[in-house]
Amino acid sequence: MHFETEAIRTQNERTQFQEHSTPLYLTSSYVFDDAEDMRASFSEEKERNIYSRFTNPNTSEFTEKIAKMEGAEAGFAFATGMSAVFSSLAALLNSGDHIISARSVFGSTHSLFTKFFPKWNISHSYFNVNEVDKIESLIKPETKIIFAETPTNPGVDVLDLEVLGEIAKKHNLILIIDNCFATPWLQNPIKFGAHLVIHSATKLIDGQGRVLGGVTVGNADLIREIYLFSRNTGPALSPFNAWVLSKSLETLAVRLDKHCENAEKVALFLETEANAENVKYPFLKSHPQYEIAKKQMKKGGNIVSFEIKGGIEAGRKFIDAIKLCSRSANLGDTRSIVTHPASTTHSKLSEEDRLEAGIKPGLVRVSVGLEHADDVIADLKQALNSI
Numbered sequence: 001m002h003f004e005t006e007a008i009r010t011q012n013e014r015t016q017f018q019e020h021s022t023p024l025y026l027t028s029s030y031v032f033d034d035a036e037d038m039r040a041s042f043s044e045e046k047e048r049n050i051y052s053r054f055t056n057p058n059t060s061e062f063t064e065k066i067a068k069m070e071g072a073e074a075g076f077a078f079a080t081g082m083s084a085v086f087s088s089l090a091a092l093l094n095s096g097d098h099i100i101s102a103r104s105v106f107g108s109t110h111s112l113f114t115k116f117f118p119k120w121n122i123s124h125s126y127f128n129v130n131e132v133d134k135i136e137s138l139i140k141p142e143t144k145i146i147f148a149e150t151p152t153n154p155g156v157d158v159l160d161l162e163v164l165g166e167i168a169k170k171h172n173l174i175l176i177i178d179n180c181f182a183t184p185w186l187q188n189p190i191k192f193g194a195h196l197v198i199h200s201a202t203k204l205i206d207g208q209g210r211v212l213g214g215v216t217v218g219n220a221d222l223i224r225e226i227y228l229f230s231r232n233t234g235p236a237l238s239p240f241n242a243w244v245l246s247k248s249l250e251t252l253a254v255r256l257d258k259h260c261e262n263a264e265k266v267a268l269f270l271e272t273e274a275n276a277e278n279v280k281y282p283f284l285k286s287h288p289q290y291e292i293a294k295k296q297m298k299k300g301g302n303i304v305s306f307e308i309k310g311g312i313e314a315g316r317k318f319i320d321a322i323k324l325c326s327r328s329a330n331l332g333d334t335r336s337i338v339t340h341p342a343s344t345t346h347s348k349l350s351e352e353d354r355l356e357a358g359i360k361p362g363l364v365r366v367s368v369g370l371e372h373a374d375d376v377i378a379d380l381k382q383a384l385n386s387i
Contacts, residue, residue: 003069003184003185003253004253004254006065006068006069007065007069007249007250007252007253008250010061010064010065010068011061011246012057012058012060012061022057022058022061022243022246024058024239024240024243025052025056025057025058025239026239026240027052027056027239028051028052029050029051029052030048030049030050030051052236052239053231053234053236054231054236056236056239056242057239058239058240058242058243058246059077059236059237059239059242061242061246062077062201062213062215062237062242062243062245062246062249063075063076063077063215063217065246065249066184066199066205066215066217066249067217069184069185069188069249070179070184070188070189070190070197070217070218071188071190071191072190072197072217072218072219073218073219073220073223074217074218074219074220074223074224075215075216075217075218075223076215076216076223076226076227076230077201077213077214077215077236077237077242078213078214078215078216078230078235078236078237079212079213079214079235079236079237079238079241080200080202080212080213080214080235081180081198081199081200081201081202081203081212081213081214082106082108082109082200082214083214083235084198084199084200084214084215084216084235085106085108085109085112085178085198085214086112086235087216087226087229087230087233087235088176088196088198088216088226089112089117089145089147089176090229091225091226091228091229091230092144092145092174092222092225092226093117093120093122093144093145094122095120095121095122096121096122096142097122097123097142097143097144097145098122098123098124098125098140098142098143098144099113099117099122099123099124099125099143099144099145099146099147100124100125100126100127100135100138100139100143100145100146100147100173101113101124101125101126101127101146101147101148102126102127102128102129102147102148102149102150102152102159103126103127103128103129104128104129104149104152104153104155104157105147105148105149105152105153105178106149106153106178107341109147109149109178123142125138129152129155129157129158129159130157130288132159132160132163132164135164135167136167136171139171139173143171143173144173144174145173145174145175145176146164146167146168146173146174146175146176147176147177147178148164148176148177148178149177149178149180149181150177150178150179150181150182150187150189151181151182151282151293151301151303152181153180153181153303153365154303154305154339154341154359154363154365155280155305155359155363156181156280156281156282156287156301156303156304156305156365157280157288157289158282158287158289158292158293158296158297159289159292160289160292160295160296161177161187161189161192161193161194161296162192162193162295162296164177164192164193164194165192165193165194166193168193168194168195169193174195174196174222175189175193175194175195175196176194176195176196176197176198177189177194177196177197177198178198178199178200179197179198179199180198180199180200180203180204180332181203181204181301181303182297182301183199183204183205183252183256184199184252185252185253185256185298186256186260186297186298186299186300186301187296187297187298190218192296194218195218195219195222196216196217196218196219196222196223197216197217197218198214198215198216199214199215199216200213200214201213201214201215201245202214202330202332203330203331203332204252204255204256204259204302204331204332205245205248205249205252205332206244206245206248206332207248207251207252207255207332207333207334208248208333208334209330209333209334209335210244211240211241211244211245212241213237213241213242213245214237215237255334255370256299256301256302257299258370259301259302259368259369259370260283260299260300260301260302261373262302262368262369262370262371262373262376263281263300263301263302263303263304263366263368264281264283264284264300265373265377266304266366266368266373266376266377266380267279267281267283267284267300267304268284269377269380269381270304270306270380271284271286273380273381273384274309275308275309275310275314275318275384275385275387276306276307276308276309276384277306277307277309278305278306278307279304279305279306280304280305280306281300281301281303281304281305282297282300282301283297283299283300284300302331302332302367302368302369303331303365303366303367303368304365304366304368305363305364305365305366306363306364306366307360307362307363307364308362308363308364308384308387309362309387310362310387311361311362312342312361312362314362314387315340315342315361315362315363315364316340317386317387318338318364318383318384318386318387319338319340319364319383321382321383321386321387322338322379322380322383323379323382323383324336324371324375324376324378324379325337325338325366325376325379325380326338327339330367331365331367332367333367333369334369334370334371335369335370335371336366336367336368336369336371336376336379337366337367337369338364338365338366338367338380339364339365339366339367340363340364340365341359341363341365342359342360342361342363366380
């Protein structure tokens with residue numbers, strides 16, 4: 001079946017009530033027929049729901065949809081995107097292991113690598129997004145994982161998934177890709193050699209800024225390790241949020257197509273503005289990795305980044321002058337959002353680390369929503385003219 005049909009028609013079996021839409025299963029636990037049923041269930045001789053920290057019909061439906069969309073064997077759903085990132089890495093890494101990661105990652109992911117994993121003797125090495133050819137020189141005997149986002153947050157750089165997949169295969173490493181900006185509709189990293197794919201479902205998968213969620217899908221053996229770690233540490237997605245997110249997936253393709261159409265118009269407009277420079281959008285021909293984006297993505301996504309001429313003060317004036325768009329740290333909403341990463345999402349990084357990741361003081365990230373593109377452009381234009 002096609003992507004859109006799978007997104008709509010993949011759902012739990014109907015109950016005796018013959019409902020057309022999957023019901024909510026707001027239960028913490030499940031009952032057993034007898035002692036033998038209970039024993040066999042806990043020993044995993046039977047595949048069934050035991051406790052909603054492990055599995056729940058709603059979370060299972062959501063995970064199954066994402067796995068099908070990504071071409072994955074299995075998956076596990078989490079309370080947030082960051083719990084998906086942490087749990088997936090923590091489940092697979094041991095003391096003494098080493099991670100190679102793109103330098104341009106979400107601020108909280110950077111904090112995992114630099115502040116928390118060192119407590120457990122887990123080290124990392126960074127490579128710049130334009131220096132993929134240097135990855136092999138960073139590999140050590142203890143290296144276990146290559147981690148990357150593409151497109152990156154917030155700089156909207158694009159990494160070549162095919163090259164990353166070839167390196168991981170050559171050196172027997174696990175390739176994990178954060179696919180949040182692209183979603184399964186625009187990009188499928190597993191096709192290029194990724195072993196695991198992570199999403200912050202809070203963003204475009206929900207699409208309306210309502211609920212938190214995360215999911216990891218991929219190789220069944222790796223997901224088994226993640227599941228065992230997570231059922232004991234407790235980061236599971238709530239049934240209600242899973243139900244909302246599963247419903248959101250039914251409209252993902254049609255929403256993303258409009259997001260992409262609007263974002264490309266905004267990006268083209270920004271390229272003409274005197275107070276905006278270094279405009280980045282994957283499907284702009286001026287993007288440094290345009291050809292790579294065209295190879296591995298259906299469309300360019302909904303995120304546009306650019307730099308305000310005049311630095312931090314000009315950036316503040318621009319943000320303060322915004323009228324229609326929302327000032328928020330979220331992205332992937334129906335409502336367009338402007339964010340100043342240096343003072344918000346990546347503010348915990350040192351200035352040196354921000355600059356190394358390409359986050360300059362005047363960088364602005366625009367999450368283009370589903371309003372009429374002309375209205376979003378008008379708002380950005382008046383804000384730029386106020387500088």
